[in-house]
Amino acid sequence: MDTNTPVVIGYSGSLEWNQDVVSTSSGALLQWFWTYRCLTTDPSTRSAFYLMKAFAYARFQLGMPKGAVKIELWGKIDPHYQSFAETLGIADDVYISGYLSKAASLEKSNQCDILFLPMESPGKDGQPLFIPGKAYEYLNARKPILAFSESCDAMNVLQPSGLLVQFGARAIEEPAQWMHRVAKDRAILNTIRPDDSYIVKYSFREITGQLADVFNKTLHE
Amino acid sequence: MEKILFIAYQFPPRGGPGVQRSMAFVSHLREFGYEPIVLTVTEEDIRQGRYQYDESLMGRIPQDILIHRIPANEPAVWAKRMMELKLYRFFWYFGFHRLWEWSLNWNDHAFPVAQQLIRQHNIKLVYTSSAPFSVMLLGMKLQQSLNVKWVADLRDPYTDAYAWQFPSKIHWLFRRRFERNVFSKPNRLIVNAPAVKELYLKRQLIESSKITVITNGY
Numbered sequence A: 001m002d003t004n005t006p007v008v009i010g011y012s013g014s015l016e017w018n019q020d021v022v023s024t025s026s027g028a029l030l031q032w033f034w035t036y037r038c039l040t041t042d043p044s045t046r047s048a049f050y051l052m053k054a055f056a057y058a059r060f061q062l063g064m065p066k067g068a069v070k071i072e073l074w075g076k077i078d079p080h081y082q083s084f085a086e087t088l089g090i091a092d093d094v095y096i097s098g099y100l101s102k103a104a105s106l107e108k109s110n111q112c113d114i115l116f117l118p119m120e121s122p123g124k125d126g127q128p129l130f131i132p133g134k135a136y137e138y139l140n141a142r143k144p145i146l147a148f149s150e151s152c153d154a155m156n157v158l159q160p161s162g163l164l165v166q167f168g169a170r171a172i173e174e175p176a177q178w179m180h181r182v183a184k185d186r187a188i189l190n191t192i193r194p195d196d197s198y199i200v201k202y203s204f205r206e207i208t209g210q211l212a213d214v215f216n217k218t219l220h221e
Numbered sequence B: 001m002e003k004i005l006f007i008a009y010q011f012p013p014r015g016g017p018g019v020q021r022s023m024a025f026v027s028h029l030r031e032f033g034y035e036p037i038v039l040t041v042t043e044e045d046i047r048q049g050r051y052q053y054d055e056s057l058m059g060r061i062p063q064d065i066l067i068h069r070i071p072a073n074e075p076a077v078w079a080k081r082m083m084e085l086k087l088y089r090f091f092w093y094f095g096f097h098r099l100w101e102w103s104l105n106w107n108d109h110a111f112p113v114a115q116q117l118i119r120q121h122n123i124k125l126v127y128t129s130s131a132p133f134s135v136m137l138l139g140m141k142l143q144q145s146l147n148v149k150w151v152a153d154l155r156d157p158y159t160d161a162y163a164w165q166f167p168s169k170i171h172w173l174f175r176r177r178f179e180r181n182v183f184s185k186p187n188r189l190i191v192n193a194p195a196v197k198e199l200y201l202k203r204q205l206i207e208s209s210k211i212t213v214i215t216n217g218y
Helices: A025-033 A047-060 A080-088 A102-111 A133-141 A153-161 A173-184 A186-191 A196-202 A204-220 B017-032 B043-048 B055-060 B076-084 B088-094 B104-120 B135-146 B169-182 B194-202
Strands: A007-015 A069-077 A094-097 A114-117 A145-148 A164-167 B002-008 B034-041 B067-070 B125-130 B149-154 B188-191 B211-213
Touching (some): A007 A102, A047 A069, A047 A114, A047 A145, A047 A173, A069 A173, A102 A133, A114 A133, A133 A153, A133 A196, A145 A153, A153 A164, A153 A196, A153 B194, A196 A204, A204 B188, B002 B017, B067 B104
Parallel strands (some): A007 A114, A069 A094, A114 A145, B002 B034, B002 B125, B188 B211
């Protein structure tokens, strides 16, 4: 194995960066009469924010060598993420680019060593209502999946697959230590093995069978 | 083979995440004894709209599936002009009952076609895929006027999700009322995450026996 090849953490899709207007008291009043969104989209509630912070921690606090690990983000990535990487001093290891076709994107994902699954930690209850579609695509890719999230539906889907590397929604130090270890010994990734008998349950053919069951019940009630 | 009317506003050749579930269901339903007859928007709407166009996706759907396409009549050109004149926000605020989803106009044109397809093919079950949520109004109208069973599939939650913006919290409350009035009406409501089911039961939007979780897949 070429030890000089960087470990690549990849994600394709969209990453928003919206500062909330309702975080101040005047904003709270404003929402009654002006634009309203029921949950926050502040970047500090999105896990890509913590991925970058953890990466910076690994580089500058733990001494992870420059170029040992790189982050590749492509798709509809808000330019603020580039600025954020620059602010953290990790821009040399963070590669952000635009849309690719589905086929090209899948090919690029296949070249990544670790697939990053962006998660949200919104609201008072902290339970995301979405299971990102990427979660299923990643199961099919059968590669290590890196996620920063508390327990939620998406984690419940991914956990039994054997592929999930999960840290807390706002964790920095622990994922940094893990990245540092992977940078030193990428063979760690080989210990993350998929459970094929579980993953196959999420093929759309199986899922369509569940829809047909609902149709059967509905027609015969 | 039991025929069903499969209403999916977002359908190939439109690309993006919103079409994957419908495309996969249409591709596999025959294996389970159901023949979907698809009702969707025209290819022209997708080409001219704000949407990704991905012709390759059509290759993943059996060629002999019946697909009926009705013009969407989205007010995109008018809205663009209003945005340029900085007037759209005014209409969005005061005309939200017509602009909460641009797909709303489609229902009026799709209804007679859906009615005809149901009669012609002796269809007993209508499936709707949302978002857009306005399509649920079409499903409900068909259920009530033709006495067919209606299964509504929500690919996303609506007023509980951060993905949608409203002109104000007052408008949001009106949409909450829409959910209360409509979400209990399908014979079965499908959501794609257990947390959403739990939330809807907590909000008492629907009886537990009528809501089912079917996740996405690959």
